[in-house]
Every structure is written in structure tokens, then in C-alpha cells.
Amino acid sequence: MQEEIKTLLKEQGFTPTKKRLAILDVIFKIQPASVNQIINSLPEIDRATVYRTIDLFIDLNIAKKVYTGFKYRIELGDSFQEHHHHLTCLRCKTVMDVQTPEIEFAIDQTTKNNGFRPMRHDLEIIGYCANCS
Amino acid sequence: MQEEIKTLLKEQGFTPTKKRLAILDVIFKIQPASVNQIINSLPEIDRATVYRTIDLFIDLNIAKKVYTGFKYRIELGDSFQEHHHHLTCLRCKTVMDVQTPEIEFAIDQTTKNNGFRPMRHDLEIIGYCANCS
DNA sequence: ATCATATTGCAAAAGTGTCGCAAAATGATA
DNA sequence: TATCATTTTGCGACACTTTTGCAATATGAT
Incomplete structure (x- = not known):
């Protein structure tokens, strides 16, 4: 699955950098993850990078925003998990x-x-x- | 309907002030209204007051937050309009x-x-x- | 190894929401 | 109407969230 997403990034002209894949890993693990959960899980990555990466993932339908209770969170897009x-x-x-x-x-x-x-x-x-x- | 809400406010121990009713009017008119739409429609009312009033309305089920696209907005609670x-x-x-x-x-x-x-x-x-x- | 391009960190700034406190408005009472 | 206790509001400061420009770094192609 992570491989599939790596390929998708390349196909779309983006580099599957270590940081992008690390962010992807956190999204896989936390599901649905708040932006702060992602930022705190990866103190070595700047917040601006986290925000930019989330935006990129959303553009490519790798991830999406959902509203649980009253804050949005990030989870994998429908192509990468059962819709629920x-x-x-x-x-x-x-x-x-x-x-x-x-x-x-x-x-x-x-x-x-x-x-x-x-x-x-x-x-x-x-x-x-x-x-x- | 506005009368009904006025009564409800009083019953719950809150004053139906002009500003609160003005904010209510905007919510009635815009449906669903973003916080900024409300703030911009009422330049004579301070932002803090708008936020506090929205919180109050939500506590009393006069209004609720909904997510249209990717920002939340405010609309009337289910007691004051058809659920939709x-x-x-x-x-x-x-x-x-x-x-x-x-x-x-x-x-x-x-x-x-x-x-x-x-x-x-x-x-x-x-x-x-x-x-x- | 070199180069053009993509990615990232940093710092600043914009946007969004909250809070304490003093001033103003309100409603109750006399 | 005047007085008073209470509620509401504006102001300013602050905290948190997100975006942006730019310089430094990393990347992949040659």
C-alpha cells in the first residue's frame, strides 16, 4: 500500500521523500489523525512541511479531511481504505x-x-x- | 419564530439584547453562515461578542455548526427549521x-x-x- | 560531479478563536 | 425616575492554527 502511494507520487511528478513517507506512516497509524498529532509525532519535521504535505496528499486524493466531533482530522482517501x-x-x-x-x-x-x-x-x-x- | 427564540432566551435567564437578535437575524438570512459572514455583516458588533453569542446559541440549541465543503458554518438548530x-x-x-x-x-x-x-x-x-x- | 528543479526550514505574518477586565446596558426594585 | 446588582459588551492582549516568501538543502537526471 505504501508502495502504491510512492508510485502514485512519482507518477504525478512529486518526490516520495523520507519526510513525506514519514507523514504518511503517521496517517496510516493514527487514522483519523489531527494535524497536531502528526506534528507531535514527528518533531524533526517543520510544521509548514506537515501542512504542505497534507495539502499535497489531499490534492492527490491520498488523504482527506473529516470532521469528528468538532475538529477536523486527516485520514486516508477512499482509494486506500474502505469507505466508512x-x-x-x-x-x-x-x-x-x-x-x-x-x-x-x-x-x-x-x-x-x-x-x-x-x-x-x-x-x-x-x-x-x-x-x- | 424570532419571538419564540426571544422567549426561549428569557426563560433560560439570558437577555435578548439587540445585538443578539441582530446576530440571530443574520443567521436566519444567510443559512448556513460562516463566522466571518456574520462578523462582516455586523461591523458595529465586536468579534468577541459574535463568538460568545454563537456559543450561547449553540448551548441553547438555537444554532449549530455544520461543515459545508471545508469550513464550518452556523445555522439554526433543528427545533427551528426542518432537519436537512x-x-x-x-x-x-x-x-x-x-x-x-x-x-x-x-x-x-x-x-x-x-x-x-x-x-x-x-x-x-x-x-x-x-x-x- | 554538475546542474536545474523540487523540497524543506525558518521567520514573519495572517487568520481564527479565547480571555480578563473595565465600561456600558439591562431589568428589578423602590 | 433613581438606584443597584447583574449581565452584556468592547477592548486589548494573547494563544493557537495555518500560510507565505525566501534562502538553504536535497533530489534526480545528465
């Missing part, structure tokens, strides 16, 4: 991934009814997880 | 409201399957509207 949504617990702050074919289907219906061509979507569900209810 | 989601056009930036019973139903199903108790949710669909496709 988030259940965020207000109490323990855990973010659980869920796959929801019914929701995908419902979105298809709705957009078709409006002549809208969907490129992506983001669903965040906020509440209390089984343990914290 | 947004179709945001990447080209013309128009934000269209849609009501989607199927999606509400699908969310219910999904959360039940996970023992999750949903308090609110936010779905943003990004793509191209009928005119821009």
Missing part, C-alpha cells in the same frame, strides 16, 4: 468506524432526485457509545 | 438543502446495530449541482 463513517462518543471521545451500505444507497437516491453529481460525502454521527450510554 | 443536509457544489459554491428520510432511517439502523446512542449527525455531500455538471 464515524461514530464519535461525546464522553470517551472514541471514534468508531462503521460501514453503511444503506446510507450509501440513500445518498445515491437523494442526489439523483436533485440532478446532483456527488463526488464525495462525509457523515459524522455524534452521541454516546455502548460503554458510555 | 447539504449538497455543496464545487464549482458555483451553492449550498442546496435536502431532506432525506431514507438517510435518517439508515442512520437509525446503523447506530442501533452498534449500540450507539446518536445525539446529532452531520452529512455533507460535495459534488456538482445540476447546472454545473
Whole structure:
């Protein structure tokens, strides 16, 4: 997978530098990672570089921003992981991934009814997880 | 409707001041409004006041934050308008409201399957509207 | 090894949101 | 209406987040 992304970077004319791959590694590991989590995990990399790399990854659809609770985070793009949504617990702050074919289907219906061509979507569900209810 | 909110503020022990009502008016008109749109629409009101008022409105469920595209915006809470989601056009930036019973139903199903108790949710669909496709 | 280009760090600046405190506005009471 | 306690607001400072220009460094091609 990391290899695949390396290739994609090269194909698009960007160098898969050590720092870019290190940032990618953190995104793989933390999922979804806040910008600060990435910055703090990699003290040897300047914040400007982290921001620029995130922007690059988003442009290339390697990563995307999602809103869990009320801060955005970074996770892998849909080509590099199963598409899913988030259940965020207000109490323990855990973010659980869920796959929801019914929701995908419902979105298809709705957009078709409006002549809208969907490129992506983001669903965040906020509440209390089984343990914290 | 504005009257209803005035009453609600009083009941909760807050004064429905002119400035608070002016901010409410802007939220009514712009829907969903970015913080900067609100601040710029009301140059006579200090930024700190705008932020504090938005926080107050959110605490009282008069307003809520939603993410259209990649910045959050403020709109009326679910008690004061039909619950809906947004179709945001990447080209013309128009934000269209849609009501989607199927999606509400699908969310219910999904959360039940996970023992999750949903308090609110936010779905943003990004793509191209009928005119821009 | 050399060179043109891409990437990075650094420092400054812009943007966004929060806070303490003093001044002003409000509503209750007399 | 005048007084008073309380709430609301503006101001300024500050903290945090993100962007930018530029010089230094690293990279890949030759």
C-alpha cells in the first residue's frame, strides 16, 4: 500500500521523500489523525512541511479531511481504505468506524432526485457509545 | 419564530439584547453562515461578542455548526427549521438543502446495530449541482 | 560531479478563536 | 425616575492554527 502511494507520487511528478513517507506512516497509524498529532509525532519535521504535505496528499486524493466531533482530522482517501463513517462518543471521545451500505444507497437516491453529481460525502454521527450510554 | 427564540432566551435567564437578535437575524438570512459572514455583516458588533453569542446559541440549541465543503458554518438548530443536509457544489459554491428520510432511517439502523446512542449527525455531500455538471 | 528543479526550514505574518477586565446596558426594585 | 446588582459588551492582549516568501538543502537526471 505504501508502495502504491510512492508510485502514485512519482507518477504525478512529486518526490516520495523520507519526510513525506514519514507523514504518511503517521496517517496510516493514527487514522483519523489531527494535524497536531502528526506534528507531535514527528518533531524533526517543520510544521509548514506537515501542512504542505497534507495539502499535497489531499490534492492527490491520498488523504482527506473529516470532521469528528468538532475538529477536523486527516485520514486516508477512499482509494486506500474502505469507505466508512464515524461514530464519535461525546464522553470517551472514541471514534468508531462503521460501514453503511444503506446510507450509501440513500445518498445515491437523494442526489439523483436533485440532478446532483456527488463526488464525495462525509457523515459524522455524534452521541454516546455502548460503554458510555 | 424570532419571538419564540426571544422567549426561549428569557426563560433560560439570558437577555435578548439587540445585538443578539441582530446576530440571530443574520443567521436566519444567510443559512448556513460562516463566522466571518456574520462578523462582516455586523461591523458595529465586536468579534468577541459574535463568538460568545454563537456559543450561547449553540448551548441553547438555537444554532449549530455544520461543515459545508471545508469550513464550518452556523445555522439554526433543528427545533427551528426542518432537519436537512447539504449538497455543496464545487464549482458555483451553492449550498442546496435536502431532506432525506431514507438517510435518517439508515442512520437509525446503523447506530442501533452498534449500540450507539446518536445525539446529532452531520452529512455533507460535495459534488456538482445540476447546472454545473 | 554538475546542474536545474523540487523540497524543506525558518521567520514573519495572517487568520481564527479565547480571555480578563473595565465600561456600558439591562431589568428589578423602590 | 433613581438606584443597584447583574449581565452584556468592547477592548486589548494573547494563544493557537495555518500560510507565505525566501534562502538553504536535497533530489534526480545528465
